[in-house]
Amino acid sequence: MTADFDQELPREHTGSVKFDARQAVFGTDDVIPMWVADMDFAVPEAISRALMMRASHPVFGYSLFPDSLYEAMIRWFQTRQEWTIERDWILMAPGVVPSLHGAAMAFAGPGEGIIIQPPVYPPFFSSVKKTRRRLIENPLVLENGRYRMDLDHLERCAADARVLFLCSPHNPVGRVWDRNELEAVLAIARRHDLTIVSDDVHCDLVYPGATHTMLAGLATAQDKLVTAVAPSKTFNIAGLGLSALVVPDPTLRHGLKQVFESMHMAQANPFSVAAFEAAYREGGPWLDELLAYLQENYRFACDYLRDHVPQIELIEPQGTYLLWLDCRKLGLADDELKAFFIQRAKVGMNPGSSFGEGGSGFMRMNIGTRRAVLVQALDQIQRAVSALR
Ligand SMILES: Cc1ncc(COP(=O)(O)O)c(C=O)c1O
Numbered sequence: 001m002t003a004d005f006d007q008e009l010p011r012e013h014t015g016s017v018k019f020d021a022r023q024a025v026f027g028t029d030d031v032i033p034m035w036v037a038d039m040d041f042a043v044p045e046a047i048s049r050a051l052m053m054r055a056s057h058p059v060f061g062y063s064l065f066p067d068s069l070y071e072a073m074i075r076w077f078q079t080r081q082e083w084t085i086e087r088d089w090i091l092m093a094p095g096v097v098p099s100l101h102g103a104a105m106a107f108a109g110p111g112e113g114i115i116i117q118p119p120v121y122p123p124f125f126s127s128v129k130k131t132r133r134r135l136i137e138n139p140l141v142l143e144n145g146r147y148r149m150d151l152d153h154l155e156r157c158a159a160d161a162r163v164l165f166l167c168s169p170h171n172p173v174g175r176v177w178d179r180n181e182l183e184a185v186l187a188i189a190r191r192h193d194l195t196i197v198s199d200d201v202h203c204d205l206v207y208p209g210a211t212h213t214m215l216a217g218l219a220t221a222q223d224k225l226v227t228a229v230a231p232s233k234t235f236n237i238a239g240l241g242l243s244a245l246v247v248p249d250p251t252l253r254h255g256l257k258q259v260f261e262s263m264h265m266a267q268a269n270p271f272s273v274a275a276f277e278a279a280y281r282e283g284g285p286w287l288d289e290l291l292a293y294l295q296e297n298y299r300f301a302c303d304y305l306r307d308h309v310p311q312i313e314l315i316e317p318q319g320t321y322l323l324w325l326d327c328r329k330l331g332l333a334d335d336e337l338k339a340f341f342i343q344r345a346k347v348g349m350n351p352g353s354s355f356g357e358g359g360s361g362f363m364r365m366n367i368g369t370r371r372a373v374l375v376q377a378l379d380q381i382q383r384a385v386s387a388l389r
Pocket residue numbers: 037094095096097098121167171199201202230232238241242243
């Protein structure tokens with residue numbers, strides 16, 4: 001079956017954060033929502049079918065994670081990422097962000113250091129701060145339109161830290177870290193006895209020309225590594241809230257399990273279970289079509305901005321459906337930039353400043369939407385920028 005990503009699917013009044021929280025977030029409903037990271041596309045039919053099938057049995061009691069769910073996940077990662085996971089290594093969790101909080105508590109004591117690499121997804125900051133661990137920032141470096149890690153600085157940070165939260169692929173800058181970079185990170189972690197929590201939630205969303213490397217595929221049994229994955233971004237089921245942690249090391253696994261159990265986090269939701277399994281079991285062909293559509297979206301945005309809005313430079317993404325727009329040439333301060341896009345362009349995006357150091361002057365645009373919506377948003381931005389001159 002061929003997916004129709006151009007199908008119009010109104011999401012207003014469905015309790016969607018992206019649509020129904022616009023008034024609260026932007027002060028108006030009159031913006032095209034291109035912010036929070038979900039897509040405006042219908043999920044693969046296999047997922048809808050699995051959910052309806054589960055709903056057709058009218059008892060929704062306490063549930064467990066069936067063997068078939070683990071099997072589907074293991075097969076997915078073996079097939080798509082050539083990564084072999086053992087069933088015993090997997091811990092289920094209600095999401096990647098709760099997993100980051102749990103990992104902060106399990107692997108660092110209060111006041112101990114956790115490294116993050118800004119600009120980065122805001123919960124990387126809050127999961128450290130809210131658990132009262134110490135935030136250590138290892139900012140990414142932007143060079144010739146491409147981000148890289150500052151490995152020398154990371155080495156210095158590691159001397160004073162217990163944990164590194166790695167975002168791989170990286171939200172918002174769209175980097176798919178290459179093998180050499182990941183090997184270097186692993187070597188630093190080994191030298192400083194650092195535990196790495198690698199958030200690979202965007203690992204399925206990688207464009208041709210780049211290849212995602214699972215850090216876990218490079219690690220040995222001695223490495224202290226936890227990998228967070230989920231079908232939530234890939235298949236647009238983030239609202240169902242279910243993810244997995246892969247923890248080969250028994251001591252780390254025990255530590256995390258204890259934190260999760262202290263919060264009674266082991267509960268399975270029968271709908272999340274049905275969707276998670278169907279996604280990994282049957283979602284492959286849909287994902288391939290999605291990636292082709294998203295790639296055309298980003299190519300379109302890239303060409304459009306180059307030809308019509310040269311003041312805004314697109315950092316070419318290697319993965320994710322999030323574009324990182326360098327708006328510094330507009331010459332606006334962060335609060336002016338935010339107001340400009342809301343009030344003049346009427347496009348609701350995430351201000352770069354909310355991703356920490358290095359985000360100032362940037363905006364994050366979610367292109368997980370119909371081409372027609374993307375075209376309209378870019379046209380509105382183009383007109384607003386022209387009027388600035
Ligand atoms: C890097 C990254 N991690 C985690 C999440 C959210 O994960 P969850 O909804 O499972 O908490 C997102 C959502 O945008 C993300 O970009």
